[in-house]
Structure formats: structure tokens, C-alpha cells
Amino acid sequence: MAEPVKVFVYGTLKPGECNYASYCADSVIEVQAAVTYGELFDLPFDYPAMTEGDRPVHGYLLCFPNPTILSDLDELEDYSPDRLEEQNEYYRQELEVFSPEGKSLGDAWVYLMSAERAIGMGGILLPDGKWTGAV
Numbered sequence: 001m002a003e004p005v006k007v008f009v010y011g012t013l014k015p016g017e018c019n020y021a022s023y024c025a026d027s028v029i030e031v032q033a034a035v036t037y038g039e040l041f042d043l044p045f046d047y048p049a050m051t052e053g054d055r056p057v058h059g060y061l062l063c064f065p066n067p068t069i070l071s072d073l074d075e076l077e078d079y080s081p082d083r084l085e086e087q088n089e090y091y092r093q094e095l096e097v098f099s100p101e102g103k104s105l106g107d108a109w110v111y112l113m114s115a116e117r118a119i120g121m122g123g124i125l126l127p128d129g130k131w132t133g134a135v
Contacts (some may be wrong), residue, residue, distance in 0.1 A: 002066035004029065006108035007073065008036050008097045010059035011048040011131055018046075018133060019126055030063035034105060036097045040111065041123030049090070049113035049123055057129040058070065059101040060099050061105055077111045089113065095118055 012019040016030060040052035050057055070092070074080060078089035085091060090111040099106045 005064045005067045006097070006106065007020060007062050007064065007069070007109045008034060008059055008095065009062055010040060010047050010050055010057050010110075012046075012133060013062070013076075013111045014060050019076065023069075023076060024064075027064055027069060028062050029065050030061075032061050032105070033100050034059060034061035034108075035100060035102075035129075036095050036108075036110060038110075039115065040096075040126045041113075041118040042126055042131060043084055043118065044122045046133050048126070049118040049121070050110065051113055051115040051118050053115075055127065055129050058100075061108055072133070073111070074109040079111065086115075089117075 011017065013024055014020060021097055035056050035058055037054050038050045038057045039055050040057045041049045041051065043049055079092055080088060090113050092109050094107045095110045097105045099105055
């Protein structure tokens, strides 16, 4: 049996957001509020981008039963490990994730964007580290 896969989500893949039902709802086995560190930008395309940084970014830790979910999420996030970094919109990296109370939940995959790309796309920094597209 494959090892469960943890993914930290902060945008359209969060429960209640537009891509959760299509990509996550049928296969997620655990969902919990979580925090990691970076910088969160609101992009003018109805989705956010997280970059490297040291501000708290609020989202959810999703646990999936096997790693096949990553190929679907890679496609959504326009990421391929076979392309040069600048050819990907996002890149996937493991970061330590924490409970809202600060307890380590271990490492999880996170989709990040370079700060240059996020700013170049018109991204606006969200200093509170929270994004919502739900209306």
C-alpha cells in the first residue's frame, strides 16, 4: 500500500473553494486547518500564489491515500518536474506545516511561485496570509 501524501493548500483547493470538489473531495482522507510560512499574494486571476518567506500563511493540510493525486494537482498548478523552472507557473516543494496552535504536523507538499513571477503578474501581498475566493 502506498504511503499517504500530505499537501498544504492555501487557495482554490481549500474546502469550500472552486477546485476542492473537482480535485480533492472524492479522495481526501483527512482535512485539518494548518499554517506554514511564506508570503501570500492575491493574483488578478481569482487565485493566489504563495512564495518563499517568513509570514504565516493559513490554509489546510489535506491527506490523500496515495501519491497519484500529485499528477492531477501538478496539471492544475501548471507544474512539471521535467520542465525548466521558469517554464512552470508554480513549483512543488516540501515545507514544514503546523497546526493553528503551532504544533508541527510534519512536512507537506506545497505549490509555490517565485516572488518575481507573483509580483510581475500583478500580485498584491496579503499580509494576514489568508485568501478566499468563495463568495
